[in-house]
Amino acid sequence: MKQKRLFWQLYPGLVAVIVVALFLSALYATRETRRLYLDEIETTLIDRGSLVKMQLVDISISDQPAIDSLCKQLGRVANTRITIVDSAGVVLGDSREDPSMMENHGLRPEISGALKGQTTSRSRFSNTLQINMLYVAQPVMDEGKTVGVVRTSLPMDRVDLALTSLYWKLALSGLIISLLAGIVGLVLIRRVTNSLEDLRLGAERFAKGELDTRLPVPSGIEVGSVALAMNEMASQLDRRISMVMRQRNEREAILSSMTEGVIALDRNEKIVSLNDAAAALLKIESPANVIGSSIHELLRHRALIKLLGEAEGGIGTGSTEVQISSVSGAEQSLLINSARLIDSGGEQMGTVLVLSDITRIRKLEIVRKDFVANVSHELRTPITAIKGAVETILSSNLSMNTDADRFLQMVNKHADRMSSIIEDLLSLARLEDEQENGSSEEYPTSNILEIIKSSVQSCQAMADAKSIEINYDADVSFPVKVNRLRMEQAISNLIENAVKYSDNGSVVKIKVEQEGDEITISVIDSGWGIEPQHLPRLFERFYRVDSARTREIGGTGLGLAIVRHIAISHGGRVSVESRHASGSCFRIHLPATS
Numbered sequence: 001m002k003q004k005r006l007f008w009q010l011y012p013g014l015v016a017v018i019v020v021a022l023f024l025s026a027l028y029a030t031r032e033t034r035r036l037y038l039d040e041i042e043t044t045l046i047d048r049g050s051l052v053k054m055q056l057v058d059i060s061i062s063d064q065p066a067i068d069s070l071c072k073q074l075g076r077v078a079n080t081r082i083t084i085v086d087s088a089g090v091v092l093g094d095s096r097e098d099p100s101m102m103e104n105h106g107l108r109p110e111i112s113g114a115l116k117g118q119t120t121s122r123s124r125f126s127n128t129l130q131i132n133m134l135y136v137a138q139p140v141m142d143e144g145k146t147v148g149v150v151r152t153s154l155p156m157d158r159v160d161l162a163l164t165s166l167y168w169k170l171a172l173s174g175l176i177i178s179l180l181a182g183i184v185g186l187v188l189i190r191r192v193t194n195s196l197e198d199l200r201l202g203a204e205r206f207a208k209g210e211l212d213t214r215l216p217v218p219s220g221i222e223v224g225s226v227a228l229a230m231n232e233m234a235s236q237l238d239r240r241i242s243m244v245m246r247q248r249n250e251r252e253a254i255l256s257s258m259t260e261g262v263i264a265l266d267r268n269e270k271i272v273s274l275n276d277a278a279a280a281l282l283k284i285e286s287p288a289n290v291i292g293s294s295i296h297e298l299l300r301h302r303a304l305i306k307l308l309g310e311a312e313g314g315i316g317t318g319s320t321e322v323q324i325s326s327v328s329g330a331e332q333s334l335l336i337n338s339a340r341l342i343d344s345g346g347e348q349m350g351t352v353l354v355l356s357d358i359t360r361i362r363k364l365e366i367v368r369k370d371f372v373a374n375v376s377h378e379l380r381t382p383i384t385a386i387k388g389a390v391e392t393i394l395s396s397n398l399s400m401n402t403d404a405d406r407f408l409q410m411v412n413k414h415a416d417r418m419s420s421i422i423e424d425l426l427s428l429a430r431l432e433d434e435q436e437n438g439s440s441e442e443y444p445t446s447n448i449l450e451i452i453k454s455s456v457q458s459c460q461a462m463a464d465a466k467s468i469e470i471n472y473d474a475d476v477s478f479p480v481k482v483n484r485l486r487m488e489q490a491i492s493n494l495i496e497n498a499v500k501y502s503d504n505g506s507v508v509k510i511k512v513e514q515e516g517d518e519i520t521i522s523v524i525d526s527g528w529g530i531e532p533q534h535l536p537r538l539f540e541r542f543y544r545v546d547s548a549r550t551r552e553i554g555g556t557g558l559g560l561a562i563v564r565h566i567a568i569s570h571g572g573r574v575s576v577e578s579r580h581a582s583g584s585c586f587r588i589h590l591p592a593t594s
């Protein structure tokens with residue numbers, strides 16, 4: 001629809017209202033004036049007629065010449081046409097004409113009305129004078145009977161003349177009033193539209209971002225308060241935009257000074273923003289060009305797809321490690337942490353990825369792992385040799401004296417410990433190797449009960465030595481897809497610990513349960529328990545609760561680390577619940593086999 005200016009919407013209407021109002025009031029005024037004027041003339045004619053009637057008292061109605069001369073005399077003096085007719089309508093006298101020449105007036109409406117005894121007035125065209133006249137006829141009574149009629153009349157052209165001049169005056173004054181009202185209306189409407197125009201121009205400037213300009217505030221309350229409100233809005237917007245800009249600059253400064261790469265993705269996994277470090281890690285030359293493209297075009301990796309799926313699936317945060325090849329062709333390890341981006345309504349609006357280059361850490365880990373494996377390997381042979389030699393001396397009566405025997409026993413015991421540590425370290429190294437090179441290996445399905453039985457058997461001698469009973473439910477059986485030997489090793493480690501850290505004669509229980517999509521193997525003892533501060537670090541390598549005591553008992557500090565590794569390599573996890581002096585419950589959680 002074509003938009004009209006406010007001025008053209010208001011002004012023609014205003015002018016039309018003024019003109020119509022003036023026209024209607026002029027019409028009403030002229031009609032009223034005409035009516036008053038005619039009333040006035042009518043009253044005058046009645047009065048004059050009454051005066052004529054008084055003159056007629058002395059004249060007989062049959063004295064026609066006297067009546068006619070009276071009419072002519074009075075008509076001249078009063079400047080009024082006077083006609084007298086008898087009861088038959090015959091004209092007896094007339095101030096203007098010769099009565100003998102005039103026709104019977106009995107049928108003239110005012111005369112016939114008066115003959116019936118009523119003073120009657122009529123405005124009509126005079127056939128005699130050929131002009132519009134106002135006639136007032138009143139009966140002349142004699143002894144209660146109408147003997148004649150006195151008619152007084154004045155020409156209407158005087159009324160019309162007076163009214164015409166009034167019309168002209170009214171039209172002229174109406175025109176002047178319309179013009180004045182039009183000009184005043186024009187000025188007033190212009191004043192309003194000009195202030196609105198100022199507001200419009202101001203709003204356009206605000207829309208262009210010129211928020212430091214201020215609108216002039218007009219004196220009118222309505223437009224003035226709109227201008228004030230718009231000025232306030234502009235200053236608030238200005239403040240907020242400056243705050244947002246400052247925050248954005250701060251955020252950009254923080255992001256660009258970070259060594260970690262940060263990438264923000266929208267719900268469709270398209271890049272919304274990324275910092276310099278992310279561009280450098282992903283070898284993106286012009287970061288602006290990748291905004292809006294899918295993250296998978298830059299980083300094609302199954303682990304990343306899974307991570308983003310988890311972030312959307314409700315877990316919220318997650319992390320994964322991916323390998324990418326650097327420009328030189330060398331492998332680069334990236335740790336990607338993901339977190340959901342939530343909007344103010346609690347809805348997920350995207351995901352943020354934090355990329356850390358862990359190539360150096362991974363290299364160092366490999367160096368450490370190789371070193372540990374190599375050292376363990378290298379130590380294995382001399383330790384075996386030492387152990388063999390000591391055992392040989394101890395078993396063949398080669399010993400010289402009891403002191404030497406005691407020292408040899410000590411050497412033997414420590415050689416045993418070293419050999420256990422080396423075996424555990426080699427086990428861990430093998431597990432790590434397997435995890436790196438073939439974690440997705442499909443294992444054959446075994447019955448968990450069989451595995452538990454074998455583990456219990458391998459620990460039975462140790463338990464018997466401390467008169468500890470090992471219980472397990474022989475009825476439950478779950479199929480599990482595991483590396484049987486490794487799982488036996490893990491469960492044995494837990495049973496060994498339960499036996500090692502319990503008093504003689506206690507009971508160790510093994511339970512297997514399925515909870516949801518997890519199979520849980522719990523090894524429960526009522527032994528010495530562990531204080532809560534140790535629990536978080538219990539599965540770390542070489543972490544011992546009471547180093548001296550456990551060393552005495554023969555622990556390496558590597559058993560639980562091996563259990564954790566085995567659980568993880570099967571896609572599972574480990575957990576522990578323990579209270580000091582009340583026993584412990586170590587659990588291996590494995591994914592259920594469908």
Ligand code: ADP
Nearest residue numbers: 497498501529544545550555556557558559560
């Ligand atoms: P270790 O070979 O020394 O037993 P582990 O890694 O198996 O090493 O265990 C780490 C530490 O956890 C142990 O030194 C011991 O203090 C504590 N621990 C493990 N299992 C138990 C248990 N069942 N009861 C009490 N303490 C335990």
